[in-house]
Amino acid sequence: MTSTNNVRLGQPTLYATDVEATAAFYRRVGFEEAYRFPPTGDTPPAFICLNRGTFYLTISQIDVIRQQTGLPKVGRTTNRAFDITVIVTDVDGVVADLARAGARVLVEPRDQPWGDRHAYVTDPDGNYVQITTHADHDISQFSEYQPEWDTPAAS
Template sequence: MANISINHVPLTVLDVDEALAFYRDALGFTVISDVANGGFRWVSLAGSDGTGTSLVLSAPGAGRSDADAQTLAELVAKGTIGPLVLSATDLDQVFETVSASGAEFLQEPMDQPWGPRDCAFRDPSGNMVRINQTV
């Protein structure tokens, strides 16, 4: 069987510039590309190590009908899509940095009964993000 890997993970955000500032400045992601087309943008970000799967930020209307964009925007704002699950070598340091950014925290770092130590918060658009401590 062929080796298959995950290349891009799309993340719908309500404001690409606001989300870009959050993922770049608070979480340390690196911009790989910033592509505009038809009045919309797709911003690809790599993790702080600059490798691996990229996160692609785009607005609800990017490539969708107006009706679909409106429905998707409502779901994003409610935080019903996701969660996006990330990992970090120093969860406490990430928690401090993200806390200083003003993000809405849903759960401080804690050991979970299913295994990892993690925390949870919402990005500026309302998407739930969980960060697992790597071993």
């Protein structure tokens, strides 16, 4: 378990049916375990907190969240309202590694007109995970750039 002094101002929580399997997926893309509860024993963890630098992510067991909160709509959905983006230096290598480990690849690695290279996979609970590089975004060098992309949508 890694101890860290990174300040966190918030973190997403993913609900999982198998906290260990989902945490193992995120470890493959560079996250380290910061905390788990319960910390030891034969009981599967109720949650594991991971971090990758200052990016924190909590994986929580669905049934524990339902029991502790009473929230009526915790769990899987067919609607996708978000994805988790993980920035890496080698999209192709990370996606190949995840695929070998059993991750479902939804969008193969490809270059984007703004300079990034990205792909989409799913974690063990079906959450969309974008694996991407992060270019300096000097848009003047990309001929496919569309200036209207910078125009805010009308409210």
